[in-house]
Amino acid sequence: MPLDLDKIDDLNKTLFIHIQLLNVSRPSFIWNYFGHLYKNARKALDLDRIYCKVCFENIKEEYPDANFSSVRRQIGTYSAISGTGNMRNHLLAMHQITEAQAIKKTNKHIVSMFARNRDITSSSQLNEKHGHQLPLMCCKDLLSFSIVENKGFQDFLICNKIVNTKYDIPSRTTLSPLNLNKIYNACVDKTKEQIKLSTNYPTITCDA
Numbered sequence: 001m002p003l004d005l006d007k008i009d010d011l012n013k014t015l016f017i018h019i020q021l022l023n024v025s026r027p028s029f030i031w032n033y034f035g036h037l038y039k040n041a042r043k044a045l046d047l048d049r050i051y052c053k054v055c056f057e058n059i060k061e062e063y064p065d066a067n068f069s070s071v072r073r074q075i076g077t078y079s080a081i082s083g084t085g086n087m088r089n090h091l092l093a094m095h096q097i098t099e100a101q102a103i104k105k106t107n108k109h110i111v112s113m114f115a116r117n118r119d120i121t122s123s124s125q126l127n128e129k130h131g132h133q134l135p136l137m138c139c140k141d142l143l144s145f146s147i148v149e150n151k152g153f154q155d156f157l158i159c160n161k162i163v164n165t166k167y168d169i170p171s172r173t174t175l176s177p178l179n180l181n182k183i184y185n186a187c188v189d190k191t192k193e194q195i196k197l198s199t200n201y202p203t204i205t206c207d208a
Contacts, residue, residue: 008037008045012071013064013167015039017053019178029099030084032182033091034076037068041171052076052087054095057127060167130163131170135180145172 019035033053037046055075063071076090091097138145147153154166163169170179 008068008072010039010045010068011064012056012060012066012068013165015045015056015060015068016167016171017051017056018044018171018173019053020173028084029102030087030091032102032178033097034078034087036080041173048080049077050080050082050087052090052094054091054097064167127163127168127170130168131174131179132183134170135175135183138175139180145175148172148175 016038017035018038018041019032034050035053036044037049037051038044052075059066059071059074076087076094078087134148135145137143138147148169149172154169157163157169158165
């Protein structure tokens with residue numbers, strides 16, 4: 001029996017949307033934005049529905065101490081067995097997100113990882129940016145994605161005002177496979193573009 005959403009009295013700041021990509025080579029970009037409602041990594045609150053992560057993050061930022069049940073109608077919600085058409089329309093109508101824009105944003109965040117200046121953005125935009133940059137950091141320094149669950153790392157981010165609370169730090173399941181796959185696809189596509197513009201016999205080296 002589906003969960004009665006009006007009975008979810010947990011605070012928004014204690015919940016998150018868990019993204020789980022389909023086990024296919026290149027899943028639809030839709031699944032970067034929709035997932036199940038979780039209270040922690042091992043406790044799903046609702047597996048019968050999928051929720052728009054963009055809607056929820058905006059609501060959580062504005063009403064962190066409100067009960068989920070009081071704001072749930074403001075969040076795009078669909079049956080777990082729904083097709084992607086309605087979700088695609090929701091992203092376009094409510095958030096002006098298209099597949100091309102999603103890829104462009106990922107590329108921008110990858111490039112900004114290597115820049116020294118920091119642009120000023122909203123909290124939700126920074127969270128998304130951190131979600132793209134943290135996997136890059138882990139890959140460059142051969143760190144485990146579980147670093148985001150380490151109290152010392154969390155305290156460092158909060159102390160230096162990179163995030164406001166530990167709930168703003170992307171989870172390890174967001175870093176991999178979700179964002180790691182997005183970064184991989186973006187890098188592969190960029191490499192293919194560069195190869196097309198090269199000479200007939202390009203040379204590629206993998207050393208530092």
